[in-house]
Amino acid sequence: MIALDASALLALMNKEPGWDVVARAATNQDSTISSVNYAEVLQKAARLGVAAEIVDSVMDGLDITVSPFGRLDARLAASLYRHRSGLSLADRVCLALARSLSSRAYTTDRLWETWAEEFSVEVTTIR
Numbered sequence: 224m225i226a227l228d229a230s231a232l233l234a235l236m237n238k239e240p241g242w243d244v245v246a247r248a249a250t251n252q253d254s255t256i257s258s259v260n261y262a263e264v265l266q267k268a269a270r271l272g273v274a275a276e277i278v279d280s281v282m283d284g285l286d287i288t289v290s291p292f293g294r295l296d297a298r299l300a301a302s303l304y305r306h307r308s309g310l311s312l313a314d315r316v317c318l319a320l321a322r323s324l325s326s327r328a329y330t331t332d333r334l335w336e337t338w339a340e341e342f343s344v345e346v347t348t349i350r
Contacts, residue, residue: 225249226321227256227287228330229263229313231349236268236281241349245329248347249285255324256282258292259316290320299323303342309334318344 225248235245248254256264268278282289299319300312310318314332321328327345328335339346 224253224255224324224326226290226317226324226326226328227254227260228317228328228332229256229260229267230331231329232256232260232264232282232287233267234331234349236264236273236278239350241331244347244349246285248329249287254285254287255290255320256287257290257296257316257320260313260320261289263313292316296320296323303338305338308338310338318342318346321345 227245227249231245234240235242235249264278265275268275296316296319299322300315303310303315303318314335317328317330318335318338322342322344327347329347329349331349333348335346336348
């Protein structure tokens, strides 16, 4: 199982650098995205005039699921907060999902590599 950050899914959808890394990983492994990060993807897609149905079509084509975000997930994401870390709430949500699933997180954000060991999460930066 792999956990996708919004940036990784957007790179895949828009065929931005690193999209092929995400496509290969999503093709070869079960893939999921937190409902919080999915909302972020939908927001950014809508801003670009891309309908939610197109986002869902891409996800369905690769069997990317949406993982719910509940109370325990919120506690784990909050526990990853570090003052001035540069990590947004959405970043920590994806990292928390990956940690809870004992899976690798895929992102475009190299800053995550700084925190991977401390958070006990494996991170793949796609570009």
